[in-house]
Amino acid sequence: AKKTLPAVDEEELAKHCVREDCWIHLFGNVYDVTAYLDFHPGGVDELMRASGRDATALFNQYHPWVNYDNFLKSCYVGKFCGDLSKLK
Ligand code: HEM
Numbered sequence: 473a474k475k476t477l478p479a480v481d482e483e484e485l486a487k488h489c490v491r492e493d494c495w496i497h498l499f500g501n502v503y504d505v506t507a508y509l510d511f512h513p514g515g516v517d518e519l520m521r522a523s524g525r526d527a528t529a530l531f532n533q534y535h536p537w538v539n540y541d542n543f544l545k546s547c548y549v550g551k552f553c554g555d556l557s558k559l560k
Contacts, residue, residue, distance in 0.1 A: 474504075474546070481554030489524025491516070495549060496527040497556070498540060503547040511543075525559050 480495075480502040488495035494506045496519075505519060512519045514534065522530050531540065
C-alpha cells in the first residue's frame with residue numbers, strides 16, 4: 473500500500489510541486505496526483521497549475537460536477553492541516 477501521512481501542512485504540500493512529484497490540496501485533503509496527471513482530461517499543464525498548492529478554486533472554476541473522489545482514491549496522502557492563506 474502507498475504511504476499516507478496523518479496530516480500535511482502548507483509547507484510540506486509546497487515541496488511537491490513538480491511533474492515527477494505533484495501533490496495538490498482539494499477540499500481539505502491532499503492528493504499525490506503524479507500518476508493521475510497523464511489521465512487528466514484537461515491535460516497535464518492545467519492540473520500542474522495547482523501543483524503544491526490549493527486546487528479547489530480552480531477545480532470549482534472548471535468542473536465542480538466532477539466526482540474527484542472516484543478518480544483520486546489511490547492518490548490520497550492525508551488531511552490538510554495547514555493554513556490555506558499561506559499557499560502561493
Ligand atoms: C476536465 C478531473 C483538477 C482543468 C476534467 C475532466 C475530469 C477532470 C474528469 C472531464 C470533465 C468533463 O468532461 O465533464 C479532474 C480531477 C482534478 C482536476 C480529478 C483534481 C485532481 C483540475 C484543475 C484544473 C482543471 C486544478 C485547472 C487548473 C480542467 C479543464 C478541463 C478539465 C480545463 C476541460 C478539458 C476539456 O474538456 O477541454 N478534469 N480535474 N482540472 N479539467 Fe480537470
